[in-house]
Amino acid sequence: MTFFREKLGDAGVLMDGxxxxxxxxxxxxxxxxxxxxxxxxxPASTAEVAEVMKYAHERNLAVVPQGGNTGLVGGSVPVxxxxxxxxxxxxxxxxxxxWSGIVTCQSGxxxxxxxxxxxxxxxxxxxxxxxxxxxxxxxxAATNAGGLRYLRYGSLRGNILGxxxxxxxxxxxxxxxxxxxxxxxxxxxxLFIGAEGTLGIITRLSLLVPSRPKAKNVALFGCRDFWxxxxxxxxxxxxxxxxxxxxxxxxxAALDFVxxxxxxxxxxxxQHPFYILIETSGMNEDHDGEKLHNFLEAAMxxxxxxxxxxxxxxxxxxxxTQAAAIWRLREGISDSMTFSGYVxxxxxxxxxxxxxxxxxxxxxxxxxHGVADTEKIVVGYGHLGDANLHLNVCSxxxxxxxxxxxxxxxxxxxxxxxxxxxxxxHGLGQCxxxxxxxxxxxxxxxxxxxxxxxxxxxxxxxxxxxxxxGSA
Amino acid sequence: MTFFREKLGDAGVLMDGxxxxxxxxxxxxxxxxxxxxxxxxxPASTAEVAEVMKYAHERNLAVVPQGGNTGLVGGSVPVxxxxxxxxxxxxxxxxxxxWSGIVTCQSGxxxxxxxxxxxxxxxxxxxxxxxxxxxxxxxxAATNAGGLRYLRYGSLRGNILGxxxxxxxxxxxxxxxxxxxxxxxxxxxxLFIGAEGTLGIITRLSLLVPSRPKAKNVALFGCRDFWxxxxxxxxxxxxxxxxxxxxxxxxxAALDFVxxxxxxxxxxxxQHPFYILIETSGMNEDHDGEKLHNFLEAAMxxxxxxxxxxxxxxxxxxxxTQAAAIWRLREGISDSMTFSGYVxxxxxxxxxxxxxxxxxxxxxxxxxHGVADTEKIVVGYGHLGDANLHLNVCSxxxxxxxxxxxxxxxxxxxxxxxxxxxxxxHGLGQCxxxxxxxxxxxxxxxxxxxxxxxxxxxxxxxxxxxxxxGSA
Numbered sequence: 001m002t003f004f005r006e007k008l009g010d011a012g013v014l015m016d017g018x019x020x021x022x023x024x025x026x027x028x029x030x031x032x033x034x035x036x037x038x039x040x041x042x043p044a045s046t047a048e049v050a051e052v053m054k055y056a057h058e059r060n061l062a063v064v065p066q067g068g069n070t071g072l073v074g075g076s077v078p079v080x081x082x083x084x085x086x087x088x089x090x091x092x093x094x095x096x097x098x099w100s101g102i103v104t105c106q107s108g109x110x111x112x113x114x115x116x117x118x119x120x121x122x123x124x125x126x127x128x129x130x131x132x133x134x135x136x137x138x139x140x141a142a143t144n145a146g147g148l149r150y151l152r153y154g155s156l157r158g159n160i161l162g163x164x165x166x167x168x169x170x171x172x173x174x175x176x177x178x179x180x181x182x183x184x185x186x187x188x189x190x191l192f193i194g195a196e197g198t199l200g201i202i203t204r205l206s207l208l209v210p211s212r213p214k215a216k217n218v219a220l221f222g223c224r225d226f227w228x229x230x231x232x233x234x235x236x237x238x239x240x241x242x243x244x245x246x247x248x249x250x251x252x253a254a255l256d257f258v259x260x261x262x263x264x265x266x267x268x269x270x271q272h273p274f275y276i277l278i279e280t281s282g283m284n285e286d287h288d289g290e291k292l293h294n295f296l297e298a299a300m301x302x303x304x305x306x307x308x309x310x311x312x313x314x315x316x317x318x319x320x321t322q323a324a325a326i327w328r329l330r331e332g333i334s335d336s337m338t339f340s341g342y343v344x345x346x347x348x349x350x351x352x353x354x355x356x357x358x359x360x361x362x363x364x365x366x367x368x369h370g371v372a373d374t375e376k377i378v379v380g381y382g383h384l385g386d387a388n389l390h391l392n393v394c395s396x397x398x399x400x401x402x403x404x405x406x407x408x409x410x411x412x413x414x415x416x417x418x419x420x421x422x423x424x425x426h427g428l429g430q431c432x433x434x435x436x437x438x439x440x441x442x443x444x445x446x447x448x449x450x451x452x453x454x455x456x457x458x459x460x461x462x463x464x465x466x467x468x469x470g471s472a
Numbered sequence: 473m474t475f476f477r478e479k480l481g482d483a484g485v486l487m488d489g490x491x492x493x494x495x496x497x498x499x500x501x502x503x504x505x506x507x508x509x510x511x512x513x514x515p516a517s518t519a520e521v522a523e524v525m526k527y528a529h530e531r532n533l534a535v536v537p538q539g540g541n542t543g544l545v546g547g548s549v550p551v552x553x554x555x556x557x558x559x560x561x562x563x564x565x566x567x568x569x570x571w572s573g574i575v576t577c578q579s580g581x582x583x584x585x586x587x588x589x590x591x592x593x594x595x596x597x598x599x600x601x602x603x604x605x606x607x608x609x610x611x612x613a614a615t616n617a618g619g620l621r622y623l624r625y626g627s628l629r630g631n632i633l634g635x636x637x638x639x640x641x642x643x644x645x646x647x648x649x650x651x652x653x654x655x656x657x658x659x660x661x662x663l664f665i666g667a668e669g670t671l672g673i674i675t676r677l678s679l680l681v682p683s684r685p686k687a688k689n690v691a692l693f694g695c696r697d698f699w700x701x702x703x704x705x706x707x708x709x710x711x712x713x714x715x716x717x718x719x720x721x722x723x724x725a726a727l728d729f730v731x732x733x734x735x736x737x738x739x740x741x742x743q744h745p746f747y748i749l750i751e752t753s754g755m756n757e758d759h760d761g762e763k764l765h766n767f768l769e770a771a772m773x774x775x776x777x778x779x780x781x782x783x784x785x786x787x788x789x790x791x792x793t794q795a796a797a798i799w800r801l802r803e804g805i806s807d808s809m810t811f812s813g814y815v816x817x818x819x820x821x822x823x824x825x826x827x828x829x830x831x832x833x834x835x836x837x838x839x840x841h842g843v844a845d846t847e848k849i850v851v852g853y854g855h856l857g858d859a860n861l862h863l864n865v866c867s868x869x870x871x872x873x874x875x876x877x878x879x880x881x882x883x884x885x886x887x888x889x890x891x892x893x894x895x896x897x898h899g900l901g902q903c904x905x906x907x908x909x910x911x912x913x914x915x916x917x918x919x920x921x922x923x924x925x926x927x928x929x930x931x932x933x934x935x936x937x938x939x940x941x942g943s944a
Binding site (some may be wrong): 087097099100143146150154155157159171172173174175177178180181182183184185186187188190191193194195199204206207208211213214225233234237238239240241242243281282283286287290291294314349351352353381387388395408419420421422424425426427428434436440441443444445448450451454466 | 569571615616618622626627630631643644645646647648649650651652653654655656657658659660662663665666671680683685686702705706709710711712713714715719753754759762763766801803821823824825832855858860861882890891893894895896897898899900904908911912913915916917919920922923926
């Protein structure tokens with residue numbers, strides 16, 4: 001270990017004896033996955049990452065790359081005693097091309113930090129998610145993070161232009177194009193996006209950053225059933241079109257956790273089975289307000305050939321404080337539930353019309369097996385615009401293996417049967433890797449294995465993750 | 473060859489003796505690259521493509537996949553006598569998910585055909601380019617085509633959700649997810665996007681398709697210099713923001729070819745050194761008109777601290793016919809030049825501020841070597857919003873090896889020196905593969921070679937393309 005101290009300096013190495021600090025590198029924030037690494041390395045440059053990997057490669061030492069460690073599938077913590085390689089010290093924002101809207105930075109920059117930097121310069125990160133204060137842009141890239149703005153700005157696959165990465169043997173791959181368009185050769189950066197650190201360690205990247213909108217509107221609507229939720233989404237797309245920046249939904253049971261836990265006031269007079277949050281962002285406040293008004297007209301009045309209005313009640317935020325309060329309802333669901341018991345979290349994609357069926361079927365299944373209060377503890381919410389459902393089941397009395405056995409693999413199989421994805425945005429990590437076959441054809445799994453074998457033949461990069469049974 | 477007739481039927485095989493028809497599969501539309509294949513195969517299904525590749529793999533037969541054959545770098549025609557595998561019969565549009573805006577189709581669908589199908593259903597292809605009536609969506613994917621709408625809708629890398637491809641040995645890779653979000657495993661479809669058919673043959677794909685805008689505006693502006701062009705782009709981004717769907721530019725010399733060749737009327741009263749075409753697309757006609765008006769106010773008046781107006785003159789199309797006429801000026805440049813002489817075409821990305829410098833330097837260089845009329849024959853135009861310059865040099869007297877020797881590799885080296893890309897959107901094909909090192913680091917070229925060797929060890933897929941010196 002003298003080697004690491006020599007190469008990285010004291011600030012770059014955390015070893016035995018510093019147990020307290022080491023704990024947060026060894027386990028995820030839900031304490032669901034706990035490793036027992038005795039060595040955390042914190043390189044400050046790409047060259048240092050390369051030194052570490054070269055050394056590890058020669059000696060067959062396994063390495064887990066880690067960003068903000070906010071994942072939900074155990075992808076960024078060691079399974080056993082792998083070396084943890086934290087990118088948090090690589091947090092430099094290096095350049096901003098204001099003409100083309102391209103930022104270049106190291107991978108350890110915290111998402112919110114990057115967004116604040118860009119806000120001061122009239123731009124924004126085309127990605128937003130609850131963990132923004134902790135997660136890193138490199139971790140976002142490694143997990144192809146989706147989040148709240150996907151509907152408007154698309155995937156990281158489309159927004160990442162270039163990348164520098166360190167390969168398993170310590171080779172530095174320089175594919176850091178900072179151009180909007182560059183069609184010279186294969187899309188190498190794409191190999192590392194969504195690979196969860198199993199094919200290489202992302203050290204720097206360049207990202208398309210859109211102009212920051214001048215106007216923002218946030219509104220919350222109540223709906224009588226999921227059919228109305230779907231109709232409201234279509235109306236929003238038709239009326240709000242290019243200014244639509246988020247369409248989120250939650251059922252009443254999900255919001256009840258937030259109301260109870262955080263003592264927040266219900267902004268609507270009556271209770272509704274479903275809620276939709278709509279956000280618009282644009283360059284002209286008056287225009288956006290008028291479009292939102294037109295949407296409301298269409299949604300609150302009885303539509304042609306329909307017997308009921310699509311939304312029953314609603315509120316439009318009058319200022320930034322009210323907008324934040326509405327967002328807090330949606331963003332607070334996950335934390336409120338975690339504080340209320342042990343939560344089984346699922347993140348799936350489904351064809352939109354069948355999205356909520358899974359929540360109903362889960363309640364029926366648990367109820368049939370004697371679980372109480374299923375209407376309250378099984379909740380559905382998520383990114384309606386992306387057909388991405390977060391289904392959470394809260395066991396108030398804590399960890400519950402019987403409940404888990406009822407949920408898995410049944411739930412994953414239900415999703416596979418509906419041609420959905422068992423992981424819409426959270427990745428596979430060590431949580432879902434053995435269920436990969438439910439979302440991927442054998443031919444695709446085989447090609448993944450082939451890529452892994454070619455790029456990391458010793459299997460030292462983030463082992464036991466993504467691929468079934470871990471790396472060979 | 474009995475094998476092919478047996479498997480594909482008579483409609484699927486074109487052989488010796490059908491010279492006339494075979495010619496168009498052997499050469500590109502500019503007749504710049506001419507192969508001499510004696511066998512063109514036209515499979516009608518993925519299974520048939522797989523049969524062909526299995527057979528070819530066993531016998532070490534080289535295969536060139538071909539879509540609409542509209543490329544500019546010789547990527548889709550044989551170099552020698554490789555088998556041409558045309559995807560044109562695989563032209564079925566299979567499904568449209570109207571809730572999420574996802575279309576699934578075979579790769580041989582013609583781009584315009586796909587867009588017309590979607591138009592009838594309220595959607596659009598997030599890609600548009602001059603060759604839309606001939607090029608195929610599979611060819612677009614294989615070359616990561618950019619085109620006119622990139623500014624608004626982003627790259628195909630971001631819009632392609634899933635893919636089916638046939639590998640070198642005939643294995644069918646099924647990675648055809650039809651979900652907006654699916655983070656289960658590596659981004660396999662990305663391997664084939666932009667790989668120009670050297671890693672596999674794209675047979676089916678699923679694509680995000682945005683709602684078709686209800687309103688469209690097109691305007692043409694004259695500018696006194698390139699500095700004003702850049703300023704106009706910034707003003708457009710600020711005022712038009714989310715409704716901006718294209719920002720194109722051309723110098724006067726480029727438009728002169730169109731005026732002369734097509735006898736088109738100049739829509740502006742005076743001549744200007746530079747022109748910008750701006751297109752907006754949105755959901756509300758009144759709002760878009762007002763935004764465009766605000767942009768004009770800002771651009772035609774003298775700005776704070778600036779001594780001149782950013783645009784000198786301009787015209788806004790009053791109807792679809794006028795809009796088409798303005799687009800014709802921009803889209804007609806390439807053809808008008810081709811009809812006027814032999815054209816050396818370059819498609820490069822550069823940092824926006826230096827974009828036009830290359831045109832000026834090219835004129836200076838040619839002039840210094842005795843070439844006449846460089847102000848007329850060297851033209852610059854392209855996708856300003858993407859910093860993507862099309863530099864064309866027209867040799868009125870036909871093919872001119874001395875001129876070519878002055879242009880290459882000098883021009884590619886100039887681009888490399890400015891940290892640009894030697895191929896912004898056209899790819900490498902057999903035209904630029906030997907210059908790959910000018911846009912890609914050695915580490916990236918090595919990884920490309922490694923991927924090629926792993927996925928096509930016999931080097932039978934589109935040989936002599938993309939990689940320097942062709943496949944091993």
